[in-house]
Amino acid sequence: MTNGGIRRVLLVLAKVFLARGHRVDLVLTNQAELTLELPDGLNVVRFGTRTRRSLPHAVRYLSENRPDAVISGRAYTDLLFLAAKLLSRQKHCHLMWTFHTEQTMELAHKSRSMKLLMRCAYRLSPYADVCVAVSKGVARDLTRYLPKTARIEVIYNPVAPLGATPALRPDHPFWHQQDVPILLSVGRLVPQKDHALLLKVFAELRAQRPLKLFICGDGSLRGALEILAAETGYAQDICFAGHLPDLEPYMTHADVFVSTSRWEGFGLALAEALAAGCPVVATDCPSGPAEILDHGRLGRLVPLGDKNGLIQAISETLDAPKAVSNGPVDLSAYDPDRVADAYLNLMERFSKQ
Structure with missing residues (x-):
């Protein structure tokens, strides 16, 4: 996990899910040291290797833990857990691919290998249960790349509430x-x-x-x-x-x-x-x-x-x-509870299909 916006989004969601009694695992594919504050009760799972070598770990994780859903936010983790789901035969596990940036601009600035990986994810996106766009603009842009059979939903990112007391002036x-x-x-x-x-x-x-x-x-x-x-x-x-x-x-x-x-x-x-x-x-x-x-x-x-x-x-x-x-x-x-409801409602719909 980097220190960017995706990290903050996932941790805010995790905090709400945990508060509602759900088990939440944070899966890390590398050995990076966590320098960020994690919500109480969040279970950290480390594969201990780079993403491209993590497939056996991902298959074992799905087989042993049987999560109801995997929320991912990068093309390489999207494809990793799609392959792991197929190999582990965990059909009940729902894949929720989240798209956090304008894909047209991302593609224009990525390396050739990353562009290939992203286009591969686009082609295989119908095998995900849902592709979540974090804005209407991202959703419109996604339609240029995803097959018509891919399911696109718009769910805004959560914004963590302010502290109970006014923040003090920074000591700078x-x-x-x-x-x-x-x-x-x-x-x-x-x-x-x-x-x-x-x-x-x-x-x-x-x-x-x-x-x-x-x-x-x-x-x-x-x-x-x-x-x-x-x-x-x-x-x-x-x-x-x-x-x-x-x-x-x-x-x-x-x-x-x-x-x-x-x-x-x-x-x-x-x-x-x-x-x-x-x-x-x-x-x-x-x-x-x-x-x-x-x-x-x-x-x-x-x-x-x-x-x-x-x-x-x-x-x-x-x-x-x-x-x-x-x-x-x-x-x-952008209320975290409202955003969490949107994800949970999607999961509930999946379970009834």
Whole structure:
């Protein structure tokens, strides 16, 4: 499991399932150390090897544990458990393949071998019980690749509820200067998130006004982005914080949440920022941000790659009173219990077929 949005989604779902008395296993195919907080009662199963060598372990797991359903979120794990189900003859086990990003854009940026794997999963998708798209945009895009016999359902990602008490201000020097606004970005440091554009936008804004940029996330581009940050001349006002397990304090006390993604599927961090009451500015990329922000009603949407548009939207959001710029937000569609109900209802329908 990586530290991205899929991880947060699966753990939120697991917590709800466990609270309702279901047994939940977290299956890991590699030896990666778990550095994240797991829900109480979650059973961790390690295959101890890479996915392509995990088939015997997956067959044994299905045969011995007989799970009612397997929820997976990557092409390689989709295919792994499809093969394991066929070999173990566990017909009662329902396969729920979840699609978290715009597939057209994913394909355009994957290696040749990964493209082949993804297209193989598309071809075999009718053998899954359901293909869950995390937004209507992802569902529309999926119809370009999945056979007509594949079953596609839209279930939004769950957004974890805020803590029972208001989050304290982060203990970071940026938040010690209460008169200097802070822009917040959350996402892996990969080409998809386009942090290079964010840094260019920040540099122009910083030339006009006191400002800080706090970036949560890690990834392959961190070194290159740190060099780019130094080249802006404002490195002292930019923090690469790495992965942070608890984002609520930062989202609650940031002045604007900014997303410069080239593509998404849902945009989990956007929804989390709205839940925390943080004003949002995002690129109108495929797919998810427009749905979450209700086509601009709940936050500012800027055309993809529009640097000047981002600068203007962020400036106007900073200058607006926070309560006015955010407004009332209905996030009931992302309530974890409601999302869990959608998955459980699908499983119940499967069991009756």
